[in-house]
Amino acid sequence: MHDIRAIRENPTAFDTALTRRGLEPLSSSILSLDADRRGRIAHAEAAQAEQNKASKEAGAAKGRGDEAEFERLRALVSAKKDETASLQAEAAALDEQLRELLMGLPNAPLETVPVGKDENDNVEIRRWGEPRGLDFTPVEHFEIAGVKAGMDFETAAKLSGARFVVLKGGVARIHRALAQFMIDLHITDHALEETWTPVLVLSDMMLGTGQLPKFGEDSYQTREGWWLIPTSEVTLTNTVHGDLVEHASLPRRMVAHSQCFRSEAGSAGRDTAGMLRQHQFEKVEMVSITDAETGVAEHGRMTDCAQAVLERLGLPYRTIVLCTGDMGFGARITHDLEVWLPGQDKYREISSVSYCGDFQARRMNARYRPEGGGKPEFVHTLNGSGLAVGRALIAVLENGQQADGSVELPAALHPYLGGKTRLGADGKLA
Known part of the structure; x- marks a missing residue:
């Protein structure tokens, strides 16, 4: 399987290897999928952080008897929990899609291998x-x-x-x-x-x-x-x-x-x-x-x-x-x-x-x-x-x-x- 980090660092070399195998360049679509996956992960982490923050603040509000603020923060915690779960599910689906794509691609030939069709x-x-x-x-x-x-x-x-x-x-x-x-x-x-x-x-x-x-x-x-x-x-x-x-x-x-x-x-x-x-x-x-x-x-x-x-x-x-x-x-x-x-x-x-x-x-x-x-x-x-x-x-x-x-x-x-x-x-x- 190919290393996604290597594709990020040198997409041209990756596409050249595929071309030598008789395949079309794919780095653009792979990196786009990878960017979407990483974006979902980042957003999920941000939502998780907001959920944790709101949870702490809700505890403080309850402690001081501010029921209105407590209910608002509890609703925010619930919303951020749902948002985090949704983003994590989307990231997991994109991760599996990326993995299947990389799993289906052949290995990169050494430079000494002659180029040919059959x-x-x-x-x-x-x-x-x-x-x-x-x-x-x-x-x-x-x-x-x-x-x-x-x-x-x-x-x-x-x-x-x-x-x-x-x-x-x-x-x-x-x-x-x-x-x-x-x-x-x-x-x-x-x-x-x-x-x-x-x-x-x-x-x-x-x-x-x-x-x-x-x-x-x-x-x-x-x-x-x-x-x-x-x-x-x-x-x-x-x-x-x-x-x-x-x-x-x-x-x-x-x-x-x-x-x-x-x-x-x-x-x-x-x-x-x-x-x-x-x-x-x-x-x-x-x-x-x-x-x-x-x-x-x-x-x-x-x-x-x-x-x-x-x-x-x-x-x-x-x-x-x-x-x-x-x-x-x-x-x-x-x-x-x-x-x-x-x-x-x-x-x-x-x-x-x-x-x-x-x-x-x-x-x-x-x-x-x-x-x-x-x-x-x-x-x-x-x-x-x-x-x-x-x-x-x-x-x-x-x-x-x-x-x-x-x-x-x-x-x-x-x-x-x-x-x-x-x-x-x-x-x-x-």
């Missing part, structure tokens, strides 16, 4: 690995002979409808091995703290990380009022919700493997075949809680952590900076990692790593106490996939596919598969 304006900053030369025509993951028996969309549709899958046998074991490999890499090589969190959260937690109120249709709400998390970014980031932490405890670097749920609203007709876009999936998610001075550097570190997973798996990828028109709601800058999928003959997103500044912290009221003393400051938050497990499975299967329908598996996974090195054309690990 994915066509994103900028590639790194490329690693070369797509393997094949002497046969590659197919998509669900068409590989050795995969078909272990990736059952028909049974999943019977159980749950479209955009679900049942994994079995060797394919299910590879999927599990990928998650374990990612978690182990992050906690041993990257010093992230392994964390396990609920997948059901309260509305305030979804509000804190920006899924609510604007993007409620993208998530699932239970009848009991909980929300199923879209990723564990929600739970990990909200571990500091409402807290005042010591600066010495920062940065806090966490990683979690969880089930994730998305309605995929607005994606009708996109990636309907295979596992690329599912309602239920698994992710290994990284979250860092830090301060303003180290936030940008932490973003580079987190990007390196995500890239390391792909490199250990030997999967060709490229890293891009999202332009202002393609960047997520809460981000100040985002790096997307796109892995090569030979079955589609293109790079596809497998991780987004975002620096959010204090945008989420303002929504959560999460602050830290500076080491040298002084006023508490809002923490800065970052999140990134490390990686999307289902998409990593797709990439491993497609990049390792052989002409006979088998799949050669990355060496990094062999210890997690009991020494097995390949998925046979019969669907069994060997």
Whole structure:
């Protein structure tokens, strides 16, 4: 959420940030609403002061037996009490209106973020690995002979409808091995703290990380009022919700493997075949809680952590900076990692790593106490996939596919598969 004080101090900078996001300038209307709200508060305080004064004077009048003056002052007290209540109600309504307006506005992009309208304006900053030369025509993951028996969309549709899958046998074991490999890499090589969190959260937690109120249709709400998390970014980031932490405890670097749920609203007709876009999936998610001075550097570190997973798996990828028109709601800058999928003959997103500044912290009221003393400051938050497990499975299967329908598996996974090195054309690990 944006800081109203910053908008008051530099409305031009605020409007410039919105313009870079492709939005119209709004500082004038925001500041007008803010002025009305502050005016009501000031008038309410003045009326309250007059009420208090009249109340004291009424007591004095009664004490000296001046009934006429007492009745006049008592009527004034009643009138000022009603006026104060009315002004306070108006101020509260304007405050809620202002809060909803600020809650609905995206974060301000860093100046280094390229300006653009959509994915066509994103900028590639790194490329690693070369797509393997094949002497046969590659197919998509669900068409590989050795995969078909272990990736059952028909049974999943019977159980749950479209955009679900049942994994079995060797394919299910590879999927599990990928998650374990990612978690182990992050906690041993990257010093992230392994964390396990609920997948059901309260509305305030979804509000804190920006899924609510604007993007409620993208998530699932239970009848009991909980929300199923879209990723564990929600739970990990909200571990500091409402807290005042010591600066010495920062940065806090966490990683979690969880089930994730998305309605995929607005994606009708996109990636309907295979596992690329599912309602239920698994992710290994990284979250860092830090301060303003180290936030940008932490973003580079987190990007390196995500890239390391792909490199250990030997999967060709490229890293891009999202332009202002393609960047997520809460981000100040985002790096997307796109892995090569030979079955589609293109790079596809497998991780987004975002620096959010204090945008989420303002929504959560999460602050830290500076080491040298002084006023508490809002923490800065970052999140990134490390990686999307289902998409990593797709990439491993497609990049390792052989002409006979088998799949050669990355060496990094062999210890997690009991020494097995390949998925046979019969669907069994060997």
